[in-house]
Amino acid sequence: MPLIYSHRTMPLWLGIMFLCALNVAHANTSTPLSDYFKDTWSTHEGLPHNSINAIAQTSDGYLWFATWEGVARYNGRDFRFYERSDKTGILDSGIRTLVSDSDNGLWIAGVRGGITYRQGNLWQPQSAAASMVNNVLKDSSGDLWIAVEGLGVFHRPKPSIENVATEEVWVLQNISAYRLLEDSKGRIWATTEEGLYHLNGQDKQEILTKFNLPKLHVYSILETHDKRLLVATERGAFILEDNRASIVHPSLAGEAISALMEDDENNLWLGTIKNGLIKVSNSHIERLNTHSGLPNNRVLSILQDFEGSIWIGTNGGLVRLRKAPFTTWTKSRNLVGDYVRSVIDIDSDTVLVGSSEGLSLIHNNIARNARANNSAPVSVLSFAKQHDGGIWVGTYLNGLMLWKDQQLIPQFDHGNGLPSDEVRSILEDSHGNLWIGTTNGLVQRNAAGQQQIFTRNNGLPDNYIMALAEDDRGQIWVGTGVGVAKLTSNGFEIVPINNLEEAEYAFGFWMEEGYVWIATDRGLIRYNQQDGQLGLVGRRSGLPIDKLFQVVYDGTNGLWLTSNRGIWRVDYHEAHAVADGRQNEIAFEHFSESDGLASAQANGGSNPAAVAMDNGKLWFATSKGVAMIDSSTISQKNTTRLPLTIESILADGFELSANQQNILPAGTNRVVFNYAGLGYIMSSRIEYRTRLVGFEDNWASRGKNTIAEYTNLAPGKYKFLVSARYPYSDWNNADQVYEFTISPHFWQRIELQISLAFLILVILASSIKWRVQRLQKSELKLKALVEKQTYALRQQSEDFQRQANEDKLTGLPNRRAFDKWLSDKFIQAKQQQTPLALVIMDIDHFKKINDHYSHLIGDKAIKALAKQLKLLADHQIHAARWGGEEFTLMIKDMNDADVAAYCENIRHCIETYDYSDIAADLTMTVSMGVAFAHQVESYQDLLRLADQALYRAKEQGRNRVEIWQ
Structure with missing residues (x-):
């Protein structure tokens, strides 16, 4: 009797079995789907077809995609197509399956039964099947198993000396088989339209009934990291264990599952036939469909690549989910408002976020309203910690308030002493004084509640206060719209930042012992406490921007700078070297929307616009949400080794094999190398350098260019080296080497040149001796002889010149x-x-x-x-x-x-x-x-x-x- 149920009427036994399957996913916290950055490709971006039937990655790093218009190989920048041809052995452009192996090989099969194996750059066509091939499996003994649409499964024993002819043994017949799997116990499984079959067992009977399941359409099968079998069926995904079937999650009851994948965090990824992608982590279900960025809800294939990105093939195109460096919280993730101006840490797991629409609390990566009641929204500008607990909150229209116990309590405004209700910076100093920076002056309130207002009349450069900080000497620093001042025992002292390219706006400070760093509209300025000298890290030192809002230190070796054009990271020691004048240029790394920021526009003019926590996490206020990055991941990313390949070599337009040495003919004029670093997360940022040993003594920087061209090379032996790296990381070893030799013309051969030189020397010596002898006879004869020899040499030179410029066979210029x-x-x-x-x-x-x-x-x-x-x-x-x-x-x-x-x-x-x-x-x-x-x-x-x-x-x-x- 058929098993019929829906999401609302799940059988009791299915719910019980779900409890047994809760530990399918890893116990550690999983990255939520919202933290992945989505990239999409379709025919508009170079795919040959939008249906991605299968995805594979070969051990050299290439990604391969099976489509109805051939196989597409991707190197991170562009696609290369392989279609029907005698060379490839592909019988039809419609490709159904791709299976990679550990030998850098790839099995390719398609709709007319064509099967071919590609290893390196060599194609090895196989005998075709009788109908469309859905899957290929090469088992541990070397036998091939072929799943065929409508016909079943056959296998071909591994060829041997005694058995040269290919023998096909059908193990299933008259049935559509979809996927094949050899598990860790050596069992061969086949998923079919009529259930699951164990092909190398004692019998070939359908076995779902042994697990108390009916004969379902089984589309895919997976062995999980903990050695369990997971099957995808027309009515859900099930774990098969101990003669019992457990549904992966009760909400999946009745869901037609088409594809399965387990990632390196032990999360399950399920592709459905009509409802998009499902991610299962512990008991948590997340979905990705056309409403959330999937190009089509029919998922055909899923793969996790070497870098950890998830690739999803659909009927409408290709999607990659990658863990971007930044995670952003916006209103879609329960943030109160998107336009964030300030952020401050509460503890290692919690930050308070201020936006134009109110306060949000993010605890353990979950955002919620920071206020217990539904009070009227308050536009927040600034934060500071209160020594007695709580957070001072500066607002746009309501003056200074205090957030405590999830309540926002009014403190001071224009009605009770503030010169303006717009509070852009706050500081509670080490002596218990509260400093309030407004747009119309600076307010100091001491512990006794006495208040004093400072303006331009008291030595400040301007009344518009944007930043406040206390240095290691107890001095108060004030950033304004027209300069910086510090409060000493003698009152406010102007710091002449305008001497550095006429800097005015001081948006933020970072204090370290002996130094004060200032984010300004002319770059990053460093003040030396010992001698009062100012140093600038700006455009002249290589930064492409002037205006910086905030500077924070990540606790290791990075200074992070916010701006209207993204977030920038520079090396802490290099920044000091540039500020000291010991270094002219500074390297930087730039982060924008492609790195997980919802907006590259960071906010400034109120503080703190960024905060660095002790655990290495950095938080940044942007015009669309608050963004967080774990700074330790940057150093990990930069040490990733890039697979590197030479994709093609052309000599005067003719393609050469990259797998062998070549002797090029005399007169070869142009040699072109096309290479690629097979990194996909940051492919557009990969940098290259090359060296042609025998022509160059040093490495030549290629930037992001993937082509090296050499012309007019002299005859000789050469060795081409290419190396790659992610920005500002170490160069990979140049293990991609190609050696070649350019043959000389006959007149360029060294033995001929030596013989000719010797002959000339002999003739010259004989001529000199003869002339000396003749000199004694007649001066006239000697002159005639000299003229004759000179004429002969000139004619010889002209003959050589003519030979060098004329083709011997045709008489045409060469x-x-x-x-x-x-x-x-x-x-x-x-x-x-x-x-x-x-x-x-x-x-x-x-x-x-x-x-x-x-x-x-x-x-x-x-x-x-x-x-x-x-x-x-x-x-x-x-x-x-x-x-x-x-x-x-x-x-x-x-x-x-x-x-x-x-x-x-x-x-x-x-x-x-x-x-x-x-x-x-x-x-x-x-x-x-x-x-x-x-x-x-x-x-x-x-x-x-x-x-x-x-x-x-x-x-x-x-x-x-x-x-x-």
């Missing part, structure tokens, strides 16, 4: 001569703004000519084409042999349309030319790539674009002219 032309004419064209076009021409399928007719006929064919090109050469057109079957044309003073027509005419002439005098039935066609000087800024880029246009012409079928667009 690549070296053409490079010189192109360089000179490119500069001239740019200066005079005259048209200049570059054409790279390649004989189509030239290898077939050599193979079919012979290399001798191939040489004659090249000479015949060169002859045609020679006829074109004049003052406007330069032709050259580029190398092999490649030729180049440089066309001057001809507009783009005429160049295109001219090239098309050349192509047609070459195609229709009669080559029968060379070989019967011989025909030739060419592909041409064209680029124009006005499209680029350097002639190297002109070469690159023409080269790429030529590749496009080849890809589009050859025998065509392709204009770079």
Whole structure:
């Protein structure tokens, strides 16, 4: 009898079994879903299709996504597609499953039964299945198990010397199988449309009935970290243990679960067919759906990557949940108001938050209203701790109040002594004096209740008080809108911060023994208590901003600065070095919305706008909520080792294998390396450096650029090194190495150069001896002889020059001569703004000519084409042999349309030319790539674009002219 129930009518036995499953998740506190930062991708961001059927990460660090339009590989910046082709063995672009292994391998299978294995850069196509493959499993003995839609499951024994042929043994038939699993006990499980099967057991019967469950649609299976089996069915997710099934959570009764994953914190992640994503931690359920940022409620796949991020594949795109450095509380997380101006710590687990709409208390990461009653909201500006307990609260319209016992009690306002009701800073000093900073003066109330008001008339730089602090000497520091003053025994003394780039606004202080740090509108200013000297850390030292609101110290080695453009972290020791003048530049790390801030606009002008707690947690007031970061996580993040890979290597446009050494031909002009650091949390911030040993003595900084290009390399051996790091952390070891050799031309070979030099020396010595002998006979004969020898040497030099600039086979100028032309004419064209076009021409399928007719006929064919090109050469057109079957044309003073027509005419002439005098039935066609000087800024880029246009012409079928667009 079918099991039928709903969320409201859950069977009693299901509730009892739930109690047994409460310990599925780890006992430690789990990161709530709201603390994860969401990133999404769809076809708009480069995916080939929005349905993400499967996700895998290979051991080299790449992420792979299976879609209906092929496999997409992601390196943190862009996607590379692999589609149906003979090379890959993919029979159809529709991919259903991806399974990675520990050998940097990836199993890929799809809708037409195609199965292929990719290891490194090598594709190994396998024998296809009879229908769509839903899953592939390679078990511990090396056997392959294949789950097939509508047909069941078969396995292929591991090939051996005795058993070369592939043998398929069907263990389930005439049933749709979805997922396969080998558990820690070596049992092979298959989920199907008719329940769960143990494939290598004594029988192949459905086993859910043994767990008192009916034959349900079972979509997925997972072995948890504590060795329990978890199955996802059409009516919930169940733990199978001791012949008993326990539902993961009673609220999931009747929920169709499609995907399962357990993260490294032992939380369960469940994908549903129509209700989005579910996270189960202890007995706590959290949901993510289209209302909270999921692109589609049908979840197809889930993966946690090496960095701990959660990737979710849906029918509408891809989502990543990552633990951003910052956690932000807003009204959506029960904060009273979003516009937060001030924050103060109560204890290690609790902070008080002041916003434009009132007071919030955050205790153990849970926010609530800090006031016990529903009193009228109060716009809060500032805080200070009261020595007797409670928190002083400065307001925007209600003067000074006291928060105590969850009550907000009025204290002083304009009606009983304050010069203004707007209180932006408060300080209770070590002598029991209460200092109240208003927008119309500074108020001091002593322990006896006596009050005194200080204004510009008493030595303050301004009446608008924004910041108050007490230093280690007991002096009171006052920050205003036009400067800073400190209260000494002689009264208020102006601190001349305006001497540093005309600084005026003093928004906040941080005190340390011997120094006072001031956040101003011209950067971070340090005051030295010993000599009264001021030092500035600002734009001149590398900070990209001027206006800073607050500075806090994280207790280890970081100073954190708030601003309208995010939060910045600088090294404490470097800040001192810059302030002392011992260092010119300071490194910084910038945090904004992509790091978990709901808004990068931090608030200032009232205090404290940020607070550092003893446990390393830092809290910041922003225009959209209060943000918290655990400063210890920053140092952990910066020591993360990045997987690093060389993605492609091009030599004069031809791709080389990154897995082997290469000997490049003589005349190789351009070598390009494309590399990537496979970090995904901060991929846009990864920095690179490279070094080409044999060409460079030191590392070359590449910034965030992932391409290194080298041109005009001399013959010799080279070793390419690349290293990466997260900002301001240590560089990773350069373990990505590629070695190659560029062969010399024959005249560049050292043995030939030595022989030639020796020959010249012998001839020269003989000539000298002969001339000395002849000198005695006749001065006239000696002069004639000298002239004859000089002429011979000049002719020899000219012959060498001609050989160096002329192609021996065709008589056309060679690549070296053409490079010189192109360089000179490119500069001239740019200066005079005259048209200049570059054409790279390649004989189509030239290898077939050599193979079919012979290399001798191939040489004659090249000479015949060169002859045609020679006829074109004049003052406007330069032709050259580029190398092999490649030729180049440089066309001057001809507009783009005429160049295109001219090239098309050349192509047609070459195609229709009669080559029968060379070989019967011989025909030739060419592909041409064209680029124009006005499209680029350097002639190297002109070469690159023409080269790429030529590749496009080849890809589009050859025998065509392709204009770079």
